[in-house]
Amino acid sequence: MTEKTHVIVIGGGYAGVLAANHLLQRGDLEVTLVNARPEFVERIRLHQLAIGTDDAVADYAELLGERVRLVVDKATRIDTAARRLELASGTALDYDYLIYAVGSTSGAAPESAYRLGELEDARRLAARLQDVPVSAPVVVVGGGLTGIEAASEFASESAGTRPVTLVTGPILGPSLSGPGRKSVARQLAELGVTVIEGPTVTGVDAHAVTLSDGRTLAAEVTVWTAGFGVPKLAADSGLRTDELGRLLTDETLTSIDDARVIAAGDAAAPSGLPLRMSCQAALPLGAQAANTVLARLAGTDPAPVNQAFTGQCISIGRDGGTIQLARTDDTPIPLYIGGRTAALIKEQVCKGTLSFLRKEARRPGAYFWLKGGKRARRLAGTEAVRA
Structure with a gap:
């Protein structure tokens, strides 16, 4: 019997799950998904978990194809010379190809602040919010979409x-x-949120936040959403990364150091020009990373990254939102959808994301994405707006 080609996917987020399922188009592959948690995390719902309106998790049994083997363990080192993935449990897995989809994490935060980028962070924040009275002041640091x-x-x-x-x-x-x-500003004001633009945070303690203009804000809970990081697995394994830790790849998402390692999602930096960290980018990148592996196995040239953006979906409470429309290269245009309609669209997007993963599990290759994002222009030096 011919031994099957083994592909390991590291990371069970949006990009990793899509990649694992997409690989199942070939029946002669053994696909293993390695993830530190036994459940899928809906990162786009972690702010809901913090207040108890959603648990922000889903069952892998519903999202992964039957032929995907789930290994719940933490990857600690990629031995590219031996084509072996070392795990925290002390075991190791051999591979023929490896898809690096480790995602992103919260950026560094002061000790007294609560982060929101990981499941454990959101659960810790939820416990804190339950411990303080509703009247206790909350300060959120970071004016991006998460904040x-x-x-x-x-x-x-x-x-x-x-x-x-x-x-x-x-x-x-x-x-x-x-x-x-x-x-966004108008809807935040309607909810009673005080927005402070300009000053930065210079200090955080258990009961207050200090600003660069000298002001001190009372804060029984400080939530830190400023910045994102990337796990250091690639760098620790001797693979070249960008300054944030994303794996440096060519335009086919292949590591510039090893043709057997392909990246997807937030942890990928094709040509040193990563796409905006987002669920919107993660799923297509997962499919394209899988396609690179499939092309190599078929003896054909992998296609370069080709995907487009449509905009940014922002929920503002449960009843409001803003859908920022954009050009295909992710540059925002002065058009948006706001209010209740935007809230409904955002909720459908969240639900639809899991639907895409389930459909791909049932019918590998069914996933499709918008293309034509003018990446060639970006490579030539045209600057795109990035979050």
Whole structure:
């Protein structure tokens, strides 16, 4: 009997699950998904977990194809010379190809602040919010999409209309257009969120936040959403990464150091120009990483990255939102959808994401994505707006 080609996917997030399922188009592959948790995390719902309106997890049994083997363990080192993945349990797995889809994490935060980028972070924050009275002041640091969604969620009726201050730094919603930013600001104001633009945070303790302009804000809970990081697995394994830790690849998502290692999702930096960290980018990148492996196995040339963006979906509490429309290269345009309609669209997007994964599990190769994102222009030096 001919031994099957073994492909390991590291990371069970949006990109990793899509990649694992997409590989099943070939019946002669053995596919293993390695993930540190036994359940899928809906990162786009972690702000809901914090206030108890969603658990932000899903069962892998519903999302993975039957031929995908799930190994619940933490990857600690990639031995590219031996084509072996070492695990925290002390065991190791041999591979023929490896898809690196480890995702991203929260950025560094002060000791007294609560992060929101991981399941454990959100659960810890949820426990803290339950321990303090609804009247206790909450400060959210970071004016990006995560900060906006967190601040609005904590100030909503679902959370008891807590007093919330959002400290954005230089600007609220830097990835948005002017009209989109005004839509967000207006809805935050309607929820009673105080927005402070300009000053940065210079200090955080258990009961207060200090700003660079000298002000001190009362804060029984400080939520830190400023910045993202990437696991150091690639760098620790001797593979070259960018300054944030994303694996450096060519335009086919193949590591510039090893043709057997392909990247997908937030941890990929094709040509040193990574796409915006987002679920919207992760799923197509997962499919394209799988396609690179499939092409190599078929003896054909892998296709370069080809995907387009449509915009950014922001929930503002449970009843509001802003859908920022964009050009295919992710540059925002001065058009948006706001209010209740945007909230409904955002909810359908969240539900639809899991639906895409389930469908791909049932019918590998069924997933499709919008293409034509003018990446060639970006490679030639055209700068795109990035969150």
